[in-house]
Amino acid sequence: MSLPLTSHAAAIPIDRFTQTLKICVDREEEQAQDFEPSRITSLKMDLRAIQEVEAMEGYASDADFDELLFVPKVQSFLANPRHDSQEVKAFWLMARIRYLALFTRPQRAYIIQTSDRLAYKPSLLMAELYRLPAIADRVRLLSRLSYRDFTAFIAETDKRKLPLKADGGVFLSSIAFNKQNSEVRQSTRRTFLAR
Amino acid sequence: MESLLKNLTETSKVIDAEVLAKYRQFASVTDARKWVRKELSHLASTALGPASQVGQNTWFKHLYANLRLLYVIQMGEAALLTQLPSSLYDSQGAEVDILDILTEKTEWDRLCKIGTGTYEMFFHRMRAMAVLGLTLTASPDDYVVKFCTEYTRFNTPRAMMEAQKKWPSFLVSLQTSLKTSPLVEVPIKTIVNTPSQQVVAVPPKTIRRSSLSVGRERVVSFSAVLGLLIVCGVVLWGGPTWKRAEQIKEPSHSTPEASVAVVAPSPVVKATPSRKVEPSPTATVSTQERAGFYVIGLASREEASARFEVQKHQQEGLNPRLVYSSNWSGLTPNYYQVVYGIFENRGDTTSLRKELEKRGIKTYVMHSGQRVRQ
Numbered sequence: 001m002s003l004p005l006t007s008h009a010a011a012i013p014i015d016r017f018t019q020t021l022k023i024c025v026d027r028e029e030e031q032a033q034d035f036e037p038s039r040i041t042s043l044k045m046d047l048r049a050i051q052e053v054e055a056m057e058g059y060a061s062d063a064d065f066d067e068l069l070f071v072p073k074v075q076s077f078l079a080n081p082r083h084d085s086q087e088v089k090a091f092w093l094m095a096r097i098r099y100l101a102l103f104t105r106p107q108r109a110y111i112i113q114t115s116d117r118l119a120y121k122p123s124l125l126m127a128e129l130y131r132l133p134a135i136a137d138r139v140r141l142l143s144r145l146s147y148r149d150f151t152a153f154i155a156e157t158d159k160r161k162l163p164l165k166a167d168g169g170v171f172l173s174s175i176a177f178n179k180q181n182s183e184v185r186q187s188t189r190r191t192f193l194a195r
Numbered sequence: 196m197e198s199l200l201k202n203l204t205e206t207s208k209v210i211d212a213e214v215l216a217k218y219r220q221f222a223s224v225t226d227a228r229k230w231v232r233k234e235l236s237h238l239a240s241t242a243l244g245p246a247s248q249v250g251q252n253t254w255f256k257h258l259y260a261n262l263r264l265l266y267v268i269q270m271g272e273a274a275l276l277t278q279l280p281s282s283l284y285d286s287q288g289a290e291v292d293i294l295d296i297l298t299e300k301t302e303w304d305r306l307c308k309i310g311t312g313t314y315e316m317f318f319h320r321m322r323a324m325a326v327l328g329l330t331l332t333a334s335p336d337d338y339v340v341k342f343c344t345e346y347t348r349f350n351t352p353r354a355m356m357e358a359q360k361k362w363p364s365f366l367v368s369l370q371t372s373l374k375t376s377p378l379v380e381v382p383i384k385t386i387v388n389t390p391s392q393q394v395v396a397v398p399p400k401t402i403r404r405s406s407l408s409v410g411r412e413r414v415v416s417f418s419a420v421l422g423l424l425i426v427c428g429v430v431l432w433g434g435p436t437w438k439r440a441e442q443i444k445e446p447s448h449s450t451p452e453a454s455v456a457v458v459a460p461s462p463v464v465k466a467t468p469s470r471k472v473e474p475s476p477t478a479t480v481s482t483q484e485r486a487g488f489y490v491i492g493l494a495s496r497e498e499a500s501a502r503f504e505v506q507k508h509q510q511e512g513l514n515p516r517l518v519y520s521s522n523w524s525g526l527t528p529n530y531y532q533v534v535y536g537i538f539e540n541r542g543d544t545t546s547l548r549k550e551l552e553k554r555g556i557k558t559y560v561m562h563s564g565q566r567v568r569q
Contacts, residue, residue: 040294040295040298043294043335043339044291044292044294044295047290047291047294047339047342048291050342050343050346051290051291051346054346054347105343105344105346106340106343106344108343109339109340109342109343109344112339112343113336113339113340
C-alpha cells in the first residue's frame with residue numbers, strides 16, 4: 001500500500017525517542033500489515049486524537065508534555081501498577097494529542113499511517129522506558145506508540161505489577177525473577193545495562 | 196438532503212421497527228433473501244435524477260432498509276434488538292467509524308457493513324464521506340489522508356454546504372457500488388443499432404445468404420402466420436372478456452371483484468390489435484377507497500416509503516393504492532398502507548393474495564371499519 005505523504009516524512013524530526021523505538025520493533029509482527037481489528041482500532045483512535053487536536057485549533061509545543069504530569073489522572077496512571085481499559089484509553093489519548101499536535105496535517109497523516117503498522121517487543125520497550133530517568137521523557141516515548149502497541153505494553157507492565165514511574169532498579173528486580181523465559185530475561189537485562 | 200436530517204433518531208427507530216416487522220412476515224430465510232434480492236435489483240436500476248430530491252431521499256432510505264434487513268437475515272432479530280442506540284455513540288464517531296466500512300475488501304462487503312449500524316449512523320457516515328468527496332471505492336489509506344489533511348471540511352456550516360453539493364453524485368456512486376452486489380440482477384442491455392451501423396450500406400447482391408439466415412427467415416414467417424392465427428383466435432374468444440373488462444371499468448362496481456387489481460397481465464388484451472395495449476385490463480381500474488377487507492402489503496409510518504412502493508408496483512403492472520390508515524376505524528392508525536385490493540368478503544381476497552405471493556409480495560388482510568375522516 002503506497003503512502004502518498006512520503007514527501008512530508010522528511011520534515012518529521014527524528015529525535016532520540018524515535019531512534020529508541022527503532023530497535024524495539026518486532027520484525028515478525030511488522031510483516032502483518034492487513035487491516036486486522038487491532039490495527040483498525042489503532043487507526044480509529046488516532047483519528048479521534050486528531051479530532052481533538054483540530055478542536056484545539058492550534059499546534060502544541062514539546063513543553064506541553066511537561067504540563068501533562070500535573071494532571072491528577074496522569075499522575076495516578078503513572079503511579080498505579082494496574083490499569084483498566086478506560087484509564088489506558090484516556091491516558092494514551094492525552095499523550096497522543098500532545099504528540100500529534102506538534103506536526104502539520106500531512107505529517108500527522110504520515111505518522112498515524114506508519115505507526116499503526118509497527119509492533120514492538122514489550123520486553124525491549126520496557127527496558128528502554130525504565131532507562132529514562134525523567135518521567136516526562138517516558139511519557140514522550142509512550143506517546144509515539146500506536147494504541148495497539150500501547151495497550152500491549154501496559155498489559156505487560158500490569159502483569160509484572162510495575163508502575164510506569166518505577167525506577168530502573170525496580171524494573172531490573174522484576175525481570176530477575178522471570179524464570180520462565182531466561183532468554184528474554186538476559187536480552188532485556190543486556191539492553192537495559194548496555195545503553 | 197437537509198430534510199433527511201430532520202428527526203433522524205426517530206426515523207432510525209421507525210426504520211428498524213419496519214425492518215423487523217418485514218422480517219417477521221417472511222416464512223423462511225430463503226423468502227426473505229429473495230425479496231431483498233428483488234428490492235436491491237430495483238434500487239440498482241432506479242434512475243436517480245437530480246430533479247427529484249424526495250425520490251433521492253426515499254431511495255437512500257430504501258437502500259439502508261434493505262441492507263439492514265439483509266443484516267437481520269444473516270444475524271437474526273437479536274442483532275437488532277441488542278444494538279445500542281445512536282445517542283450513546285460519540286457525536287464525532289461517524290467520521291472515524293467510516294474506517295470500519297472501508298477496511299472491508301469489496302464494495303458489496305462495504306455496503307453490507309452499513310447494515311450493521313443504525314440509520315442515523317449510516318446517514319452521518321455517508322455524509323462525512325460525501326463531505327470529503329470520497330466514495331465506497333476509496334481505500335482506508337485515502338480516507339486517513341483526507342481526514343487528516345482536509346479536516347476543516349467537517350466544520351459546520353461548511354460541511355453542510357459541501358455535503359449538499361456532492362450528495363447527488365455520491366448517491367450515484369452508492370448505486371454503482373450496489374451494482375457490484377452478487378444479489379443484484381443486472382438487466383441485459385438490448386442491442387441498439389447505432390447510426391453508423393445503419394449508414395453502412397452493403398449492396399444486396401454482395402451479401403451471401405447463409406443457410407442459417409434463410410432458416411431464420413423461415414422460422415420468422417412461420418411465427419408470423421402462427422401469430423396471426425393466435426390473434427384471430429384471441430379476437431373471437433377474447434371479445435367477451437374485453438367487454439367484461441370494460442364493464443369493470445364502469446364506476447358502478449356491481450361486484451366486489453370489480454375493484455380488485457388483478458396481478459397477472461392478460462395476454463388477451465395485449466393481442467387485440469384494435470385496442471390500446473395495457474399490461475392488464477383491471478390494472479387500470481382504480482381501487483376506489485371504500486369500506487371492506489383490505490389486502491395490505493407494506494405499512495409504513497413514512498408516506499414517501501409507501502408511495503415509493505406503490506410507484507414501484509405500478510411499474511410492474513399492478514394497481515396498488517396508498518391508504519392512510521387513520522382515515523379508517525378498523526386499521527392501526529398513523530400508517531401509510533399499500534393496498535392491493537378491497538373486497539366485500541374475506542374469502543374473496545385469497546386469489547389476489549396468492550397472485551401477489553407468487554410475485555414475492557407478502558400481504559395481510561384487515562377490515563377497514565368505518566371511515567372516520569375525509
